[in-house]
Amino acid sequence: MQKIISILVEDKPGVLMRIAGLFFRRGFNIEALSVGSTEIPGKSRFTITVDGDEAVLEQVRKQVQKLLNVHRTAEHDHKNSQLREYALIKINFSKKIKTEVLHLVEFFGGRVIDIYDDVAIIEIAEEESRIDMLFERLEPYEIIESLRTGKVSMFRGKRSINPQR
Amino acid sequence: MKGADILLKGLLDQGVRVLFGYPGAATLPIYDRMDDYPIRHILVRHEQAAAHMADGYARASGEVGVCLATSGPGATNLVTGIATAYLDSSPIVAITGQVERRFIGTDAFQEVDIVGITIPITKHNQHILTAAEITPALKTAFLLAKSGRPGPVLLDIPKDVMLEEAEYDPDVDVTLEGYNPIIAGHGGQIKKAATLLASAKNPVIVAGGGVIRSGATDQLIELAELLGAPVMTTLMGKSAVPQSFKYHLGMIGMHGAKVAVDTLKSADVIFAVGARFGDRAVLSYEKFTDLAKFIQIDIDPAEIEKTVKVDIPIVGDAKNVLTELIKRLKEDGSVTERKKKKPVRNLETYDSDNGMSIPAIVEILSEMGGDFIVATDVGRHQIWAAKYYNSPGLDRGGFITSGGLGTMGFGFPASMGAKMARPEKKVVLITGDGSFMMNIQELATSSHYNIPVVVIIMNDHHLGMIRQVQDIFYDGKYMECEFPPNVEFVDVARGMGLDGVKVTDIKDVRGAIEKGLESDSTFVIDCIIESQENIPYQSYDN
Ligand SMILES: Cc1ncc(C[n+]2csc(CCOP(=O)(O)OP(=O)(O)O)c2C)c(N)n1
Numbered sequence: 001m002q003k004i005i006s007i008l009v010e011d012k013p014g015v016l017m018r019i020a021g022l023f024f025r026r027g028f029n030i031e032a033l034s035v036g037s038t039e040i041p042g043k044s045r046f047t048i049t050v051d052g053d054e055a056v057l058e059q060v061r062k063q064v065q066k067l068l069n070v071h072r073t074a075e076h077d078h079k080n081s082q083l084r085e086y087a088l089i090k091i092n093f094s095k096k097i098k099t100e101v102l103h104l105v106e107f108f109g110g111r112v113i114d115i116y117d118d119v120a121i122i123e124i125a126e127e128e129s130r131i132d133m134l135f136e137r138l139e140p141y142e143i144i145e146s147l148r149t150g151k152v153s154m155f156r157g158k159r160s161i162n163p164q165r
Numbered sequence: 166m167k168g169a170d171i172l173l174k175g176l177l178d179q180g181v182r183v184l185f186g187y188p189g190a191a192t193l194p195i196y197d198r199m200d201d202y203p204i205r206h207i208l209v210r211h212e213q214a215a216a217h218m219a220d221g222y223a224r225a226s227g228e229v230g231v232c233l234a235t236s237g238p239g240a241t242n243l244v245t246g247i248a249t250a251y252l253d254s255s256p257i258v259a260i261t262g263q264v265e266r267r268f269i270g271t272d273a274f275q276e277v278d279i280v281g282i283t284i285p286i287t288k289h290n291q292h293i294l295t296a297a298e299i300t301p302a303l304k305t306a307f308l309l310a311k312s313g314r315p316g317p318v319l320l321d322i323p324k325d326v327m328l329e330e331a332e333y334d335p336d337v338d339v340t341l342e343g344y345n346p347i348i349a350g351h352g353g354q355i356k357k358a359a360t361l362l363a364s365a366k367n368p369v370i371v372a373g374g375g376v377i378r379s380g381a382t383d384q385l386i387e388l389a390e391l392l393g394a395p396v397m398t399t400l401m402g403k404s405a406v407p408q409s410f411k412y413h414l415g416m417i418g419m420h421g422a423k424v425a426v427d428t429l430k431s432a433d434v435i436f437a438v439g440a441r442f443g444d445r446a447v448l449s450y451e452k453f454t455d456l457a458k459f460i461q462i463d464i465d466p467a468e469i470e471k472t473v474k475v476d477i478p479i480v481g482d483a484k485n486v487l488t489e490l491i492k493r494l495k496e497d498g499s500v501t502e503r504k505k506k507k508p509v510r511n512l513e514t515y516d517s518d519n520g521m522s523i524p525a526i527v528e529i530l531s532e533m534g535g536d537f538i539v540a541t542d543v544g545r546h547q548i549w550a551a552k553y554y555n556s557p558g559l560d561r562g563g564f565i566t567s568g569g570l571g572t573m574g575f576g577f578p579a580s581m582g583a584k585m586a587r588p589e590k591k592v593v594l595i596t597g598d599g600s601f602m603m604n605i606q607e608l609a610t611s612s613h614y615n616i617p618v619v620v621i622i623m624n625d626h627h628l629g630m631i632r633q634v635q636d637i638f639y640d641g642k643y644m645e646c647e648f649p650p651n652v653e654f655v656d657v658a659r660g661m662g663l664d665g666v667k668v669t670d671i672k673d674v675r676g677a678i679e680k681g682l683e684s685d686s687t688f689v690i691d692c693i694i695e696s697q698e699n700i701p702y703q704s705y706d707n
Contacts, residue, residue, distance in 0.1 A: 010343075014280065014292075021284055055470070062467035068289045068309065071343035163342075 002031070003057050004083060004153050007046040007064060008072040008161045011037065015069045019046065022063050028052050032085075032150020040162055043071070047152045074161050076153040086125045086149040089135070092142035093120035101141055108134040119144060168296035169194040169327040172260070173202045175303040178335050181231050183207060183222070183585055185215035189235020191262025191275065194327035207585070207614055210606040212239050214578035216246020217604070219257040221582025224565050225538055225590075227380070229256045229310045230582060236262040237275030240321070241282065245572060247317045248286040252569025253401060254378060256315035258306045259283075265325040266294065280321050288316030293323070296331035304339045313346025314465040315378055346464060350481030350489060358436075358460045358477045359493040363500045365434035365458075368394045371417060374401030375439015375463060375483050377562045384487035385438060386410060391494055394436075397425040399446045400551055402439070404564035409557040415513055418446040419702060420548045422513045426703045430456060437461045439483045442473045443569070448704060462486045515553055521671050521694040523623045527553045529674050530593065530621070534558060535682065537591035538583050540565040542576035542600030545629040548700050550595045574603025580618040581611055591619065591682055598624040598648060605657065611687040612662035619681035620665070620689045625696035626650050633699045658689040665689030 009015050016035065023030050032049040050057065065073050076083060091101060093115060101120070105112060108131075110124030124131055128151060135146070155161075166174070172195060176184070183205045188196045199206055209215045212234040219230030234243050240261040250257045263269070264276040280292045289309050293302050299322070306318040362368055370389055376382060382405060389396045389412045396406050397414045406413055415422030417429055429435065435457045440446065442461075460477040463469055469478040479486055494500055515524035523546050530539075536558035541547040547566055554564070565583055567575040580594040601622050611618065623629070631646040655665040665688055668677050674692065681688035 014284075017281065018284055025285060059467065059471055066465070066467055068305075068341065068344055 001054055001057070002049060002051050004076040004081075004151055005048045005050065005061060005064075006074045006076060006153060006161050007048065007070055008038070008163075009044055009046060010069040010071065011042050011044045012069055015044075018067050018069065019048075019064055022067075023048070023050065023060060026056065026060055026063075028057075028060060034150050034152050038162070040164070045161065047150070049151050072161050072163055074155070076155070080159070081153045081155050083127060083151050083153045084125055085128050085131055085151050086123070087131050088147050089122040089124070089138065089143060090145040091120055091122060091138060092118065092144065094118045097141050101138070104134065104137050108137075110134060166331065166333045167194070167198065167327065168299055168322070168329050168331065169198045170201075171296060171299045171331060171333045172303065172322070172327070173198055173204065174333055175300050175335070176231065177202055177204060179303065179307045180228065184231050184233050185209055185218040185222075185582065186233030187212050187215060187235070187239060189237075189239045189262060189275070191236035191264060191324045192233060192239075192327075194324060195233070195262075207610065209578070209610050211604065212242035213246050213574065214604050214607045214610070216243045216257065216259060217249065217572075217575050217578035218582035218585070219259070220246060220250045220255045220575075221540065221565060221579030222586040223250070223255045223257055223315075223582075224253075224562060224579070225583035226586035227378075227562070228586070229258055229307055230586075231258045231260065233260045234262070235275070236264055236279075236324075237277045240277060240279040244282065244286070245570075247283055247319065249567050249570045249572045249575055250317040251286045251288070253567065254315050254374060255317070256310040257317045258310050259317060259319040261319065261321045262327075263292070263321045263323040266323045267325075269323065279319065283319050286317070287319050288314075290319035290321070292321045293326060296326050296329040299326070299331070300334060300337050301339050304337070305341065308339065308341070309344070313344075347466070347480045348464075348482045348485055350462065350479040350486035352489075354477055354479045355486060355489050355493060358479060359490055359497060361434055361458060361460065361477060362392060362436065362490075363494060363497055367432050368392055368434040368436060369428055369432040370394050370396045371399065371429075371435060371437045371440050372396055372402040372405040373399045373438065373440025374405070374568070376402055376405035377439075379439060379464070379483040380561070381438070381484035381487055382406060382561050384484055384491060387491055388487055388494075391491060392500055395428055397421075397429065399440050399443070399568075400566065401568040403551055403566070404559050404562055405439075407557065407560040408555045416551055419448055420552065420700050421703050422552065423701075423703060424513070432457045434458050434460065438487065439463060441468045441471065444472070447472065513552055521669065521692060522698055523549045523694060524553050524698075525671055526621065526623065526674050526692055526694070527595065530595075530678060531555045533675070533678060535591060535593075537593050537682075538563050538565060538580075538587060540576050540580040540583060540592065540594045542594075542596040543567055543571045543573045543630075544597040544600060545633060545700060546595050546597045546623040548630075552700075554595075573597075573600040576600060577604050577618070577620065578607050580620075581607065581616045584616050584618055592617075593619045593621065593678075593681075595621050595623065597629060598622055598626065598652070598654075599628045601654070602652070608658055608661040608663055608687065608689075615686055617685055618687045619678065619684075620687060621678070621681075622654055622689065622691050623694055624654070624691050625694050627696045629696060632696060636699060637702075654689050654691040658687070663687050663689065665691060667691040667693065669693045
């Protein structure tokens, strides 16, 4: 079962190691991990996508919650949250195929952010499955390089991971 | 004030009066300032022993034990002791020296990432980067070590930080956002538990180490009497309830008492208090969960349902929750009927053939019935001590053993720590020839500071437990579990300024122990025993 967990932490050195260590120790593979700052000074937010059995995942969440630098954890799903991923795709953009590629990218909600030497960089921020589809459709046009950030997620409505809210 | 002074003053303000340590270049600034403070330093002979002593001190007193080691090898020598404290939730603070800040990350002489190494075995740890951070870090460390679920905390301090000047502000505020141990149990859950217990036909109470940590012995006894329910303990919970308590049935688990395991099998409600259902206690998670309905109290939410499915979880401090629960049950009044049932009482005893065997010697010690602290090492002797040591005096943390990690070499230094914490009590160590050898150098420390412990070595010239496992699970193929009889423990003790006696006849055991108890320094009793007898295994199969 795939789970998406948000973790609000103190922005201190070593926090990543403590959290990653807990997942490692219990034999979980972290499928995706993103970290960045938040609206609260001195606090960062992790989004971790992980696969595993429900009970064991719950145990990992409780263990993570025990870390002193961790202030909150929360779980996301399609119903309660908006789940997004960001990708950059560098692709052949020679005259012959340009229009087709552009058309596809626009259809999936991405955009071209750079063109240089007949090569374009495309960005897309979408749901994972839509990004998967875009990759599939771009496959025939020679992808030179690509990256994906893994999921980030935010609750819908007033619910927030910020304990002050 | 220098960082070293801030540290020592801070320790003093936390109530620390004794440090167990071993110096090195990285901690010399602390040692240089030590004689200005009324703190006693015990110079151990191996840092591992310093951690175990701090742990024994903590277990015997409920206070935080503190150990101190230099950077690099000194710090890594603490690791086994820290892990031992972590698995048994014992509150210790370990302070390690680190290389100067400018050398950090350069693989400098005696540089090791002790914070990285100890992340998985500490409740929290911290690398301190300025002298100003020492006070808040120390306050946080003590708060964390002893509150909630207790555990070890490590502080790593670079040598130059100990020399750096800063203000000492004892009132500095350390509010810890995100750390709010739940002490009071949830009212609704307590109510549910009361209803289930009141309607149960055969409820049993399983007491773990959490009862000792929270000081909930009185409440546990009251509850057992109210319910007319038998009490059994895990290995860590052995001294949670006095051995003389009329509902006490002994230990559950792999090597537990048959009567306890059988009673557990016939229970309809199992009420676990501060017990984490470790694999040794539970035997088979599948069978165990089939047995009955479960109620579990634990201060650590992560312990709830970690291994066993629980019907009514209650997060909170055992003493608090039990007090509330008892109040509810009394108001409710429906449990009085069952109380009339006679308590089952059938403590395990050993059919002694008068030979020199571990259980026979443990029974002699029990009969002597002293109000002393008993510590053990790890092996056959540990299990037999847990099974058969039944002194009426034994309660409230009087049994000190390494349950979670099963650390050989723990017993002797932990005994010395316990003796430092409770000087008015006699401390008796039951150990094996293998285990004792693992920290035998501490005889020198004991003799140096005169920290008296009665050491009973169950000397079978074997790693007895290994021999037993090879006997039962490896077709009796004994590999590397026998020691040649080339160590005279009494001579070793004499060589370190202490005394002892070698005993080969069971008739002489009692006299030897009496002599040990009368001695005002550590006394080593080298009991030469048989090596064949196996401890029975329990199972949930019928
Ligand atoms: C540090 C450590 N190393 C190895 C073990 C594995 N082990 C468990 S019991 C045991 C034998 C203990 O022998 P001894 O101390 O003589 O006690 P006995 O079983 O003979 O009573 C060993 C080697 C351990 N628990 N701890």
